[in-house]
Amino acid sequence: MQAKNREPIELSPPDISAYRHSLSGVDYVHLFDSGRPGPTVMVQALTHGNELCGAIALDWLLQQGMGRTWQPSCGQLILSFANVEAFERFDPANPNASRCVDEDLNRVWADEVLFGSRDSLELRRARQLQPFVDRADLLFDIHSMQDACRPLMVCGMLDKGAAFARELGMPGDLLIDTGHPSGLRMRDRGGFGDPASPKNALLIECGQHWEQSSADVAIDSLVRFLQLTGMVSPTWASAHLRLPLPPAQHTIRVDRAITALSTDFHFLSPVHGLDVIATAGTAFARDGDTVFVTPYDDTVLVMPSMQHGKPGNTMVRLGRFEAA
Numbered sequence: 123m124q125a126k127n128r129e130p131i132e133l134s135p136p137d138i139s140a141y142r143h144s145l146s147g148v149d150y151v152h153l154f155d156s157g158r159p160g161p162t163v164m165v166q167a168l169t170h171g172n173e174l175c176g177a178i179a180l181d182w183l184l185q186q187g188m189g190r191t192w193q194p195s196c197g198q199l200i201l202s203f204a205n206v207e208a209f210e211r212f213d214p215a216n217p218n219a220s221r222c223v224d225e226d227l228n229r230v231w232a233d234e235v236l237f238g239s240r241d242s243l244e245l246r247r248a249r250q251l252q253p254f255v256d257r258a259d260l261l262f263d264i265h266s267m268q269d270a271c272r273p274l275m276v277c278g279m280l281d282k283g284a285a286f287a288r289e290l291g292m293p294g295d296l297l298i299d300t301g302h303p304s305g306l307r308m309r310d311r312g313g314f315g316d317p318a319s320p321k322n323a324l325l326i327e328c329g330q331h332w333e334q335s336s337a338d339v340a341i342d343s344l345v346r347f348l349q350l351t352g353m354v355s356p357t358w359a360s361a362h363l364r365l366p367l368p369p370a371q372h373t374i375r376v377d378r379a380i381t382a383l384s385t386d387f388h389f390l391s392p393v394h395g396l397d398v399i400a401t402a403g404t405a406f407a408r409d410g411d412t413v414f415v416t417p418y419d420d421t422v423l424v425m426p427s428m429q430h431g432k433p434g435n436t437m438v439r440l441g442r443f444e445a446a
Contacts, residue, residue, distance in 0.1 A: 129270065131214045132334040133174045136181040138203055148250050150203040154189050160197025163351045164258035165344060166251075169228050169265060169308065171208025171220040175328045175340035176264030182341050183348075186362070194353040200254050207243060217332060218268075218429070228263075229305025231255075248308075256312055261323035262347045263309050264340050266331045269428055271395025273339050276325040278310055284373055286322045290346055293326070293339070294368035295396060297424060299376040299441070304434055327425070338364060374422050376441035383409045387437050389426065397423045398443075407437070418442065 138150070146153045167176025180201055188194075188201075203209070205227050212220040224242035235245070236252055255261070267274075273293035277283030279301050287296045301310055313321030326343050329336035342365040349359035374396075387409040399406060399421045406423070407414040417440060426438040 129330055129332055131217060131332045133178065133332050133337055135174050135209065135212050136177055138177055138181060138206070138209075141181075141184065141203060142206075146200075146254070148254075150206050151251065151254060152184075152189060152201045153254075154193050154199045154201075156194045156196050156198065158196045160194075160352055161259040162198045162200065162257050163194075163260045163262075163348075163353055164200040164202065164254060165262045165264070165347070166202045166204050166308070167264050168204045168206060168209050169263055170222060170226075171205045171210075172212055172217050173221075173264075173266045173331055174212070175266050175331075175336040177203060177209065178337045179264060179340035179344045183344060194348075195355055196352050197259075199348075199353050200258060202251060202254060204251060205244065205247060207247070226305070228307050229302060231308045231311040232306040235305065255308060259321055260351050261309060261314060261321075262344070263323070263325040264344065265325060265327050266329055266336045266340075267327045267395065267425060268331065269395060269426070270330045270333070271327070271425065273329055273336075273343075274327040274396070274425070276309065276327060278315065278323060278325075280315065280317050282317060282322055283309075283324060287324055288371060290324070290343070290350055291367045291371070292343060292346060292365075294371055296371055296373045297376060297441070298373060299424070299439060300379060302436060303379060303381060304436070370446075372446070373444045374424060374441045375444055376424055376439045378417070379436045379439045380407065380414055382433055382435045382437050383412060384433055386410050389428070393423055393426045393428075393438075395423065395425055397426075399423065416440070 142149050144152045167180045208220050208223050225244050227244040230248045275287045275296045277287050277298050284296050309323040309325045313319030314323035328339040345359050345362050348354045389407045399416045402418045404416045405413050422441045424439040
């Protein structure tokens with residue numbers, strides 16, 4: 123079956139209804155306590171309801187016996203299925219429609235929004251998740267991308283995120299960015315976005331939303347993250363890894379985001395994620411009378427959106443590969 127964005131649907135949404143009720147007191151949020159000292163680690167799936175790979179990865183982990191036949195090796199582990207209401211609306215005939223219900227759950231994590239007077243379904247869910255997010259020492263947020271692109275680790279706005287991703291060893295492309303003008307992401311909240319805090323967070327983009335490979339990357343990165351944070355033993359991890367590490371990792375530092383000024387934003391030629399435009403001053407997009415050009419040689423296009431945008435939407439971010 124073909125999605126409206128021309129990409130085939132290779133994944134099926136897992137049945138997660140068995141994970142609704144939990145001892146945490148919040149639906150679809152599970153807390154496992156080893157009874158031993160260690161960090162509090164949180165893994166989140168379904169920040170966006172149409173990003174199936176994270177739900178597949180957490181479903182896979184729970185099917186391995188987490189919480190039933192075995193517990194984390196140390197500390198505490200929180201597993202969260204976030205925007206379940208959007209996920210439950212997933213329709214392979216229109217897969218983009220279930221990204222969210224009222225608004226983007228990954229733009230509401232500033233205190234003034236979370237604790238303000240505004241209301242939406244996503245805000246109500248974020249308010250349920252906030253105590254768990256703030257409790258976590260280490261966070262892993264599993265995402266996928268609208269358009270085909272090799273996996274990408276969003277390391278946040280600080281070098282400490284990229285250092286954490288290098289410890290993880292994958293994927294090959296690491297992104298240090300400027301955040302989102304439309305709102306704070308969960309991975310940048312509180313200590314995760316504070317250079318002086320020992321807290322750290324990663325957000326992985328596993329590939330195109332509905333490619334089988336995105337689920338494989340999600341499971342593999344989850345296993346590696348659990349090993350890195352001490353939640354599982356190296357023996358358990360090695361028995362469940364399915365993908366080789368990349369031969370090298372490369373860091374992209376983004377210094378600007380291009381947002382739509384109108385619904386007329388469009389790229390001047392076909393583009394793909396992580397395309398590199400060699401020459402500064404090359405026109406690559408137009409929005410009405412405004413023409414966007416590359417600011418420097420070897421400009422990297424990070425997660426360009428080929429969907430029709432609306433004013434304020436981030437359409438692409440621009441950066442450069444850093445020398446090793």
